[in-house]
Amino acid sequence: MHSQEIGNAQLSQIIQRLMSEGQFSEARKILIKNVAEQPDAALQLAHLEGLILIKQGKSAEAIKVFRAVLSAEPRFIPSRNILAQVLYRSGSSEAALYHARILVSSLPESDARQFYQAMIAQAGQEKPFGFSGSFAFLPSTNVNRGTDQTTIKLGDLAFDIDDASRKKSGIGLSLSGAAYRKYMLSDRLTLTTTASVAVQKYLETAQFDGAVTAVDAKLTRRYLKGFVSAKVFASYGWSGWEPNVVQWGAKINSEHDIHKTVRLGAQASIRRNDYVELDYKDGYLLNLEMSARKQFDQRLSIRLSADFSLEKTQRKHLDYIEYGAGIFATKEWKRGWITTLDLNASKRAYDGNYPGMNEARSDVTFRINPTIRNRNFSIKGITPVLSYTYTQQASNVPFFDYSSHDITLQLTKNF
DSSP, rough: OOOOOOHHHHHHHHHHHHTTOHHHHHHHHHHHHHHTTTHHHHHHHHHHHHHHHHHOHHHHHHHHHHHHHHOTTTTHHHHHHHHHHHHTTTTOOHHHHHHHHHHHHHHSSSSSHHHHHHHHHGGGGGGGGEEEEEEEEEESSSSSOBBBBBBBTTTEEEEEEOOOGGGOOEEEEEEEEEEEEEEOHHHOOOOEEEEEEEEESSSSSSSOEEEEEEEEEEEEEEEEEEEEEEEEEEEEEEEEEEEEEEEEEEEEEEEEEETTTEEEEEEEEEEEEEEOOOOOEEEEEEEEEEEEEEESSSEEEEEEEEEEEEEEEEGGGGGGGEEEEEEEEEEOOOGGGEEEEEEEEEEEEEEOOOOOHHHHHEEEEEEEEEEETTOOOTTTTTTEEEEEEEEEEEESSSGOOEEEEEEEEEEEEOO
């Protein structure tokens, strides 16, 4: 700070002493008396208010003050310095790193500059770009989600189910990779672009093979108690190695802490489907979801969710609304073991009468999916995750009754 009445160092010492003694009003008076005639007086006074808020344990309010100072004058180093530290202590590491990089380029060689250099160096896992690859082994008792019945009745008519449409077991392999690039537009605004490809191959048939390439761009605005994001995406899929569908759309997502252990979430997405050959399936899919997550301690969290979907195609009997509910639990055990349990139930009601019937199709689906991994175990940086999924679907159209047991062993490496 600059002063016409007393020296800079002496003024700083006086202010620091008064602050440590809790004499905030006196600190304000001393600062006003010494900087009132200076061009940056308002910035210095606002900076002091931020320091007072920190002393009072009001970090969230202090962050707002320091950001307001930097919005008025980005070169006001004292506020950027304190803001970076408060953000880092509050867990907003990305925002803190944004300011740390600016400070490293602005500060002369000093202990403070070295501190921020070390902060940046320790954040290697938060690098602005990266690549991940995974391989999965996919044995399933019902690859095609087919019925195990040999004959079904639709109305008064009976139909034999041919072998191609009946339940088939199989073993699949998948290989996928994704690359991302992150751009810090400000300490609260991030743009992330991603490109990915995934290929799936079954050992005894090409009927269920496929591949998907996808790209997306997501803009995320973070604040102290959560975030809001908006994403646009597009993908191209192959089925049986033949071009199948082009999809594109948008998604918005938000999460907010209403308590230090409770976070609420909401998301909405819309996706356009454009099939290469099956034009009657062209249309769109709308999805809405609400969720609440409770962190019981450092090792256990439970998330409850409810969702609604609406799909429109070129055929009424394929249009539907779906609503569902789920519970997802994560538990960390001793020695680095982590388990998750995902339970989900949904009801899907179609619009038009199913062909050959005098009523619309209606499905009820239940799914259970536990997983297990160990955070301390990896093979040359490759982390294995083992999961099991049981799916049971009941339908008033017997052709769509099925059950399935699926096991996935996934190996993932981040670069």
